[in-house]
Amino acid sequence: MQTQPQDAPWASFDSATDEDQGLDMWGFLSRRKAFIIVLALIGAGLGYLFFQRQTPLYSSTALLQVIHHSTDPMVESRLAERNLSDAQFVVTSRKLLDPCYDNHNLSELPTLRGLPKEEALKRIALVVTAQTEAAASNILLLKCEGANPTDTERIANAVSHEYILHQQESYEDAVTKLQQLFSQAKDELGERLNKLENEYAEFDKSSPLGSDGENPHRQRLAGIQNKSSELVIRETELKAELVALNEALRKGGQRDALLLLVGKYSEGAEVDTPEKIENVVSSAKTMFQALFPLLMEEAILAEEVGSGHPKLVALRKRIELTRAHFEKLAGIDTAERQATGAKTPEPAPERPDFLAIYMNSLAQEIEVLRTTLEQLQSLAAQEERAAKALRDYELQRATFVRRIDRETSLFEDVQQQMRDTELPTNMGGVSASILTEASHGELVYPKMPQFLGMGAFLGAFAGLLLGYIVEVADRSFRKPEEIVREFGIPILGHVPYMQEQKLRKIPKDTVMDRSLICLHLPRSRPSEAYRSVRTAVCFSALGNAHRVIQVTSPAAGDGKSTLAMNFAVSLAQSGKKTLIMESDFRRPKVHKLTGVDNKKGVVDVLRGKAEISDAIKETELEGFYVMPCGSRPKNPSELLSRPEYEHLLSVLREKFDYVIVDTPPVLVVTDPCSVAPRVDGVVLCVRLSRHTREFGRRALEQLRDVGASMSGIVINGVEETDAYGYGNYSYSDYRYRYKDYSYNYGYGDKQNEGYFAEADPEEEAAAEAEEVST
Numbered sequence: 001m002q003t004q005p006q007d008a009p010w011a012s013f014d015s016a017t018d019e020d021q022g023l024d025m026w027g028f029l030s031r032r033k034a035f036i037i038v039l040a041l042i043g044a045g046l047g048y049l050f051f052q053r054q055t056p057l058y059s060s061t062a063l064l065q066v067i068h069h070s071t072d073p074m075v076e077s078r079l080a081e082r083n084l085s086d087a088q089f090v091v092t093s094r095k096l097l098d099p100c101y102d103n104h105n106l107s108e109l110p111t112l113r114g115l116p117k118e119e120a121l122k123r124i125a126l127v128v129t130a131q132t133e134a135a136a137s138n139i140l141l142l143k144c145e146g147a148n149p150t151d152t153e154r155i156a157n158a159v160s161h162e163y164i165l166h167q168q169e170s171y172e173d174a175v176t177k178l179q180q181l182f183s184q185a186k187d188e189l190g191e192r193l194n195k196l197e198n199e200y201a202e203f204d205k206s207s208p209l210g211s212d213g214e215n216p217h218r219q220r221l222a223g224i225q226n227k228s229s230e231l232v233i234r235e236t237e238l239k240a241e242l243v244a245l246n247e248a249l250r251k252g253g254q255r256d257a258l259l260l261l262v263g264k265y266s267e268g269a270e271v272d273t274p275e276k277i278e279n280v281v282s283s284a285k286t287m288f289q290a291l292f293p294l295l296m297e298e299a300i301l302a303e304e305v306g307s308g309h310p311k312l313v314a315l316r317k318r319i320e321l322t323r324a325h326f327e328k329l330a331g332i333d334t335a336e337r338q339a340t341g342a343k344t345p346e347p348a349p350e351r352p353d354f355l356a357i358y359m360n361s362l363a364q365e366i367e368v369l370r371t372t373l374e375q376l377q378s379l380a381a382q383e384e385r386a387a388k389a390l391r392d393y394e395l396q397r398a399t400f401v402r403r404i405d406r407e408t409s410l411f412e413d414v415q416q417q418m419r420d421t422e423l424p425t426n427m428g429g430v431s432a433s434i435l436t437e438a439s440h441g442e443l444v445y446p447k448m449p450q451f452l453g454m455g456a457f458l459g460a461f462a463g464l465l466l467g468y469i470v471e472v473a474d475r476s477f478r479k480p481e482e483i484v485r486e487f488g489i490p491i492l493g494h495v496p497y498m499q500e501q502k503l504r505k506i507p508k509d510t511v512m513d514r515s516l517i518c519l520h521l522p523r524s525r526p527s528e529a530y531r532s533v534r535t536a537v538c539f540s541a542l543g544n545a546h547r548v549i550q551v552t553s554p555a556a557g558d559g560k561s562t563l564a565m566n567f568a569v570s571l572a573q574s575g576k577k578t579l580i581m582e583s584d585f586r587r588p589k590v591h592k593l594t595g596v597d598n599k600k601g602v603v604d605v606l607r608g609k610a611e612i613s614d615a616i617k618e619t620e621l622e623g624f625y626v627m628p629c630g631s632r633p634k635n636p637s638e639l640l641s642r643p644e645y646e647h648l649l650s651v652l653r654e655k656f657d658y659v660i661v662d663t664p665p666v667l668v669v670t671d672p673c674s675v676a677p678r679v680d681g682v683v684l685c686v687r688l689s690r691h692t693r694e695f696g697r698r699a700l701e702q703l704r705d706v707g708a709s710m711s712g713i714v715i716n717g718v719e720e721t722d723a724y725g726y727g728n729y730s731y732s733d734y735r736y737r738y739k740d741y742s743y744n745y746g747y748g749d750k751q752n753e754g755y756f757a758e759a760d761p762e763e764e765a766a767a768e769a770e771e772v773s774t
């Protein structure tokens with residue numbers, strides 16, 4: 001006997017095959033579909049009952065088209081219903097519902113008859129809705145919903161007609177109001193403009209400003225400033241000339257050359273005496289000083305009054321007389337010279353120093369210019385003070401001008417707007433019409449498919465929740481991975497249900513029981529499943545060492561004897577010399593399943609009453625041998641614990657390739673735990689049920705406590721599906737269902753009944769006698 005190490009390759013199979021442990025949706029729906037279907041049908045029935053209790057609702061719809069023609073933007077902005085966005089508020093307003101109720105005799109409708117007008121209008125407002133089409137903004141859908149299909153039709157058509165009239169009146173009112181606003185604005189602007197013009201006329205009369213509105217002192221100041229600029233420039237020029245002449249004399253320049261340079265001397269020119277020249281220069285300076293103020297006054301007066309003014313003519317006469325007087329004092333008779341054309345003879349004195357006289361005159365002229373500039377500056381200051389005194393008048397005048405210009409511009413704009421709003425009929429207005437009048441109301445609520453569908457949906461959802469609760473509470477296995485994780489041993493195979501109709505095809509004259517499916521129906525899917533168990537055991541990592549194999553189960557009814565028999569038959573069919581050994585001394589049935597004689601068997605060999613060769617029986621299958629129980633003992637557990645049993649297993653291991661030991665369920669009696677340490681491997685057969693998890697865990701704990709080497713687990717009674725090959729089993733949806741194969745090979749009607757039932761009296765007496773003799 002070899003013991004499987006705790007760290008065998010499949011000892012940690014639960015962690016190696018740890019997959020997603022979430023809810024298997026398809027498996028869950030397949031297992032709990034009954035909840036969903038039943039509750040969906042109940043929900044549909046409740047939906048139908050609820051449908052029968054609803055009050056019917058009818059709807060009538062009218063289709064309207066409202067087109068606003070292109071008009072002035074200001075007119076468009078004043079059309080409240082232009083884009084129909086407020087249609088819902090309009091159709092439910094008192095302004096529109098009043099004419100609907102009065103003009104269309106809505107008080108005669110059955111749903112409104114006998115109601116006060118206020119209450120009737122409220123009811124109409126509640127049942128009427130208006131909305132625009134998404135594809136066309138000028139199309140309006142007007143609906144009326146109610147319990148009477150005739151009333152909904154009349155109300156919808158009445159509201160439609162009144163809405164069309166309201167649209168047309170709204171457009172006409174908007175244009176009329178706009179024109180009234182323009183006319184009122186024009187009148188107001190005209191009055192304000194006339195008032196401003198009158199105020200400006202009164203201001204102009206009392207204003208000291210000029211006729212053109214300009215400040216005279218500011219004009220004089222500008223003239224003085226221009227004249228001062230000219231004198232400053234002249235003074236600068238004279239100073240530069242005087243400096244240049246002095247610099248030339250200082251450097252030794254010839255006087256004649258300098259005279260020629262300034263243009264005062266030429267060959268053959270007459271030279272006056274020094275006294276005469278001095279008189280001429282003095283007279284010239286005096287004349288300049290006298291004439292300059294007159295000339296300045298002439299320039300200012302010319303800008304103020306014009307060239308033909310009497311004051312200007314008199315001033316110019318004074319200037320001429322002054323000039324003539326100074327020329328006469330200087331000895332220049334201009335009129336006489338011009339009349340006679342004669343020259344005044346003068347003596348020829350010595351040649352004077354004309355350059356000195358010229359330079360002296362330049363200095364005197366510079367001095368005159370300085371004096372004149374001082375006088376001009378004083379005069380400019382006076383004019384500036386006078387101009388500032390008139391600044392308030394200038395600001396008032398500028399304010400009047402700006403206001404008059406602004407009011408004039410507004411007045412002209414209003415006049416233009418009035419001309420633009422005088423539109424012909426074909427250039428503005430609104431086109432509103434009813435494309436489709438409301439018809440007899442159609443039923444919109446309730447609709448049976450909606451109630452049935454919603455009831456079925458809610459019922460299915462409730463079934464889904466209920467199924468989920470049951471699924472969570474269900475502790476049964478659903479996937480092979482769960483079994484591996486729970487028990488920590490590999491799954492050797494899944495054995496499907498054996499169909500009763502196929503078992504009936506087996507001839508009844510054979511001594512081998514019909515449950516030996518591998519013998520009678522070798523091409524069936526259960527037979528293939530048993531062969532897969534054989535392959536898993538023989539070709540596993542410890543297959544060569546596992547030659548004595550115990551087959552047991554957690555509880556009665558799991559099909560462990562059927563598994564042991566078919567496992568042994570499949571081994572024999574593969575050419576292996578195989579013996580199935582009965583070790584269930586309480587309810588032996590190997591001899592019944594194989595049809596062999598049960599007079600001598602394992603018990604007789606252990607008691608020394610028979611030889612091993614006498615206890616081994618051949619069967620009709622070559623290579624397949626059976627060692628039945630023989631006489632039934634009173635103390636089977638003690639008999640299995642004797643050394644003779646272990647010695648018997650050693651002898652059989654040498655004689656056969658495989659020895660299959662059939663033992664009772666682990667949780668019913670202790671017999672399997674006595675055998676488990678003495679065999680090479682233990683195969684646990686389980687049939688899935690709600691107790692499989694608990695029973696399997698307890699059975700494995702007991703077997704491992706005694707040091708059993710677990711070969712694997714076989715799932716019995718799995719639902720099979722037609723998928724591929726020899727057959728595929730629904731691993732994702734384990735089913736636990738028991739079938740009656742119409743023959744008795746179990747342990748009793750109840751789960752553990754039969755193990756402690758009274759045995760045959762003759763067998764008990766024989767067993768006691770033999771025990772005493774032993």
